[in-house]
Amino acid sequence: MASVVIAMLVASMDTTIINTTMPIIAKELGGFQLYAWSFASYMVVSTVVAPVAGRISDLYGRKTIFSIGILIFMLGSLLCGFANTMIQLILFRAVQGIGAGVMLPFPNIIAGDLYPPEKRGKVQAVFTGMWALSAILAPLLGALFVQYASWRWIFYINIPLCLISLALLYAYKEQYVPRKSRVDVLGACLFATGVSLLLLTTVVESYMFAYTAAGIVVLVAFYFYEKQHSSPIVPLSLLANGPIAALNINGFLSCAALFGVSSYVPLFLQEENYSLFVSGLALLGVSFGWMVVAVPSGKWTLRWGYGRLVRIGNVLSVIAGAMLLVMKQGTGFWYVFAVMVVQGLAFGLIFTVSTIGSQQMVAADQKGISTSLQLFSRNIGTAVGVTVMGAFLTRGADVYSGFHALFVYGFIASLFALASSFLIRKV
Known part of the structure; x- marks a missing residue:
C-alpha cells in the first residue's frame, strides 16, 4: 500500500504542478499555439490506456503491470525534462500519459484484492488524502523549482519517487492469481483508436464531426470484433451486467455534471481578487468532504446497499448544483468553500461506493477491467463536462454571466445524473 500511495501521489502531483508551470514552459520552449496539446496528449492517452491496463492485469497479474506503468511514467518524466521544443514535450507527455493510465487504476484494484469491502472506504480516504496533499504541494514546488532551479525539475522529481515506489512494490506478495490468456491486441488497438478520436473532439476546433464519425465507426467495429473473441480486452458481459452498466452510466453523468467545476472555481475566486494560493485552497473543501464519507462508506454498503x-x-x-446557482459577483470565499465541501461529500460517496460495487459484483478475473471501466467512465464524463463548461464560460456576455451559464448547466446535468441512479436496482 505504501508503494501504491507514493505512485498515486506522484501521478496526482504531476497533474497539478503542470497547471502552475505550463505558461512558463511554453514561453521558454516557444510554440504557444500548441499549449493545449501539452494537456490533451496526456489526458487522451491516460484515459484510453486505463481500462486496457486493468484488463491486462486480470490476465497477467497486478504487480507486473503496475511495475511497468511506473517504469513508463518514469521514462516519460525523464524525457519531458529533456524536451527542447513544444512538439517534443507533447510527445513525451503522451509517454507520461501511458504510464499514468497504467498506474491510476491500480490503487483501487489492489485495494480490492487486499481488503474486504468494509475496510476499502478507509483505504480510499488515504488515496483522497494524496490528492489533497498534491493540491498543496504542487503549486509550492512548482514555484520553488521555477524560481531557484528550472522547470525541468518538476519532471525530474518524479524519478526518485518512482524508484521508491518500485522498491516497496518488490516486497509485495501478490494475492491475486491471474488467469493467463492471449491478449486481444487488435481489440485494444480498436478501442484505443475509437476512444481517442472521440476525445479529440474536446480539444480541436475544426473537423469535430469527422473525428466523431470516425470514432463511432471504429467503436462499432470494436463491438462486433469483441463479440467473437474468446478473451476480449473489454468483456461485453460486463455491459450486460445491469448493476455494473448502471454504475458506469451514473459515473459518466455525475462527472459530466459537476466534477469539472473544480477546474473553474479557482478562476471564479481570482475574479473576486483572491490570490492564486487562496483560490486553490477552496478545493481542499472537496477533499475534506470526500474523506468524511469515504471512511465509513465501506461499512455503509453492507448495511444499505x-x-x-x-x-x-x-x-x-x-444540492451542490443548487448552491452554485446563487454564486455571483461578491460571493465570499467561505460560501465557495462550503459548496466544495458538499460536492466532496457527493463525489466521495458516489466514487467510493461505485468502486466497491464494480469490484464486488464481478468475478475475481474481471475485477481489474471492471474497476478500470468505472474510472474510464468518470474520466470521459469529466472531459465532456469540462469542455461544455468552458464553452459556456467563454461565450458569456461577461465573465459572471459565463459562470452563471456554466452553473446552470451543472445543476441541470446533476438532475439527469440523479435520475440515472435509480437504474441501480437490487444492490
Whole structure:
C-alpha cells in the first residue's frame, strides 16, 4: 500500500504542478499555439490506456503491470525534462500519459484484492488524502523549482519517487492469481483508436464531426470484433451486467455534471481578487468532504446497499448544483468553500461506493477491467463536462454571466445524473 500511495501521489502531483508551470514552459520552449496539446496528449492517452491496463492485469497479474506503468511514467518524466521544443514535450507527455493510465487504476484494484469491502472506504480516504496533499504541494514546488532551479525539475522529481515506489512494490506478495490468456491486441488497438478520436473532439476546433464519425465507426467495429473473441480486452458481459452498466452510466453523468467545476472555481475566486494560493485552497473543501464519507462508506454498503448510497450521493450533488446557482459577483470565499465541501461529500460517496460495487459484483478475473471501466467512465464524463463548461464560460456576455451559464448547466446535468441512479436496482 505504501508503494501504491507514493505512485498515486506522484501521478496526482504531476497533474497539478503542470497547471502552475505550463505558461512558463511554453514561453521558454516557444510554440504557444500548441499549449493545449501539452494537456490533451496526456489526458487522451491516460484515459484510453486505463481500462486496457486493468484488463491486462486480470490476465497477467497486478504487480507486473503496475511495475511497468511506473517504469513508463518514469521514462516519460525523464524525457519531458529533456524536451527542447513544444512538439517534443507533447510527445513525451503522451509517454507520461501511458504510464499514468497504467498506474491510476491500480490503487483501487489492489485495494480490492487486499481488503474486504468494509475496510476499502478507509483505504480510499488515504488515496483522497494524496490528492489533497498534491493540491498543496504542487503549486509550492512548482514555484520553488521555477524560481531557484528550472522547470525541468518538476519532471525530474518524479524519478526518485518512482524508484521508491518500485522498491516497496518488490516486497509485495501478490494475492491475486491471474488467469493467463492471449491478449486481444487488435481489440485494444480498436478501442484505443475509437476512444481517442472521440476525445479529440474536446480539444480541436475544426473537423469535430469527422473525428466523431470516425470514432463511432471504429467503436462499432470494436463491438462486433469483441463479440467473437474468446478473451476480449473489454468483456461485453460486463455491459450486460445491469448493476455494473448502471454504475458506469451514473459515473459518466455525475462527472459530466459537476466534477469539472473544480477546474473553474479557482478562476471564479481570482475574479473576486483572491490570490492564486487562496483560490486553490477552496478545493481542499472537496477533499475534506470526500474523506468524511469515504471512511465509513465501506461499512455503509453492507448495511444499505450500493444503489441507495449512490442515490444519496447524487442528491448531495444536486444540492451542490443548487448552491452554485446563487454564486455571483461578491460571493465570499467561505460560501465557495462550503459548496466544495458538499460536492466532496457527493463525489466521495458516489466514487467510493461505485468502486466497491464494480469490484464486488464481478468475478475475481474481471475485477481489474471492471474497476478500470468505472474510472474510464468518470474520466470521459469529466472531459465532456469540462469542455461544455468552458464553452459556456467563454461565450458569456461577461465573465459572471459565463459562470452563471456554466452553473446552470451543472445543476441541470446533476438532475439527469440523479435520475440515472435509480437504474441501480437490487444492490
